[in-house]
Amino acid sequence: MTNVSSGNNEELIQLIDQYTKQNKKFEMTIPGLTLYRGDAPTQPSSNILDASLCLIAQGKKQVILSEEIYTYDANHFLFTAIDLPVITQIIEASVEQPYLALVLRLDPYVLAQLMLEAHIPFKHTNNGKNESTAISEKNQTDRSPSFIGDRKSRYILSQLTSRV
Secondary structure, eight states: OOOOOHHHHHHHHHHHHHHHSSOSEEEOSSTTEEEEEESSOOOOEEEEEOSEEEEEEESEEEEEETTEEEEEETTEEEEESSOEEEEEEEEEOOSSSOEEEEEEEOOHHHHHHHHHHTTOOOOBOSSSSOOBOOEEEEEOOOSSGGGOOSHHHHHHHHHHHHHO
16 A cells, blocks of 8 residues: 655645635535634644544544544545544644545545445444444544545446435
8 A cells, every 4th residue: 555645635735725715614615525724733622423434634633432532644545434423633733734535525424325326335333332433533544535446436436426
């Protein structure tokens, strides 16, 4: 597995920085795509995390779901297929190196339909509660669309982008 290409990451940092200098939150013209900036670490706060794909270009964030803690940064992304009540906190940010992120909100009904069409099984936890896993942390290998490597992932991405 390769590391994030520094060239791609620098482009993403510059793009998010450009749009968020005046406002810490910038809604793009692409439906559901929002850019975020934070110039300092934050206190933990309760939020509803929408079904979404969250990418951090710079900085680090922590999400707490029940007893699970998920930390993600420029080398990891966060994906959730359903809306979740969480506690979030930016844990790494400064004026010199702000937290810069993008979030693409997803329609959970479209995601479920795509998972069924692509024959992707729903995972269940081993805690005996038979809950569907709804949050996932994965290592990013590239910021371009080619980071989706397998056939099922490419199919889902193509369907998702054509339906947005």
